[in-house]
Amino acid sequence: MFWSGVGSLLASxxxxxxxxxxxxxxxxVSSAEAALNAINGADELDRILTDPSLPGMSGLELLGDVxxxxxxxxxxxxxxxxxxxxxxxxTNECAxxxxxxxxxxxxxxxxxxEDALAELEIERAALA
Numbered sequence: 001m002f003w004s005g006v007g008s009l010l011a012s013x014x015x016x017x018x019x020x021x022x023x024x025x026x027x028x029v030s031s032a033e034a035a036l037n038a039i040n041g042a043d044e045l046d047r048i049l050t051d052p053s054l055p056g057m058s059g060l061e062l063l064g065d066v067x068x069x070x071x072x073x074x075x076x077x078x079x080x081x082x083x084x085x086x087x088x089x090x091t092n093e094c095a096x097x098x099x100x101x102x103x104x105x106x107x108x109x110x111x112x113x114e115d116a117l118a119e120l121e122i123e124r125a126a127l128a
Contacts, residue, residue, distance in 0.1 A: 019106035020113060032057035036065060047116050049076040049109070052086050060086075063094035072123070074116035078104060 020026050029035045032054045039045055048066050050059040063075045077090045080102035090096040097119070098112045 016106045016109055019110050023110060023114065031055050032059065032062035035062055039066065039069065045070045045073045046120055047074045047076060047113055049078055049113065052077060052079050052081060052090070060089050060094055063090065063096060067095055072120065074098075074120055076100065076109075076112060076116060078102060078109065 017026050017028060027038060029038055032050070033056055035048070035050070036057075039048075045066070048063065050062055052059040054062065059077065059079075063077065066073055066075060074097045075094055076098040077094075077096050078100045079086060082101070087099055090099060097116055100109060100112055
């Protein structure tokens with residue numbers, strides 16, 4: 001799972017984390033609850049990337065909470081679950097900005113994270 005402040009992110013897989021760390025500050029957490037604690041202590045949160053299957057609170061619940069707490073945060077989901085229900089819930093309940101299917105090349109995830117940040121920067125500029 002990944003979260004981001006300005007130019008930062010959260011990761012659970014070492015190769016993916018290393019790839020993302022080449023462009024962003026990466027923060028690793030082990031659960032949705034730990035992510036929420038980290039988010040509550042962060043000044044800014046640009047992006048979060050998570051799997052829907054997490055211990056305790058699901059990734060969908062996490063993204064729903066992030067949407068409520070930090071609506072501008074770009075929410076990305078990375079999953080191997082092919083269920084249309086997961087995609088539907090991620091879109092409708094969490095307003096996920098990007099939905100990535102495993103297996104996914106780390107460079108593809110990096111590109112999605114870069115695109116999400118670029119969209120956020122455009123939105124921020126329009127509001128300034």
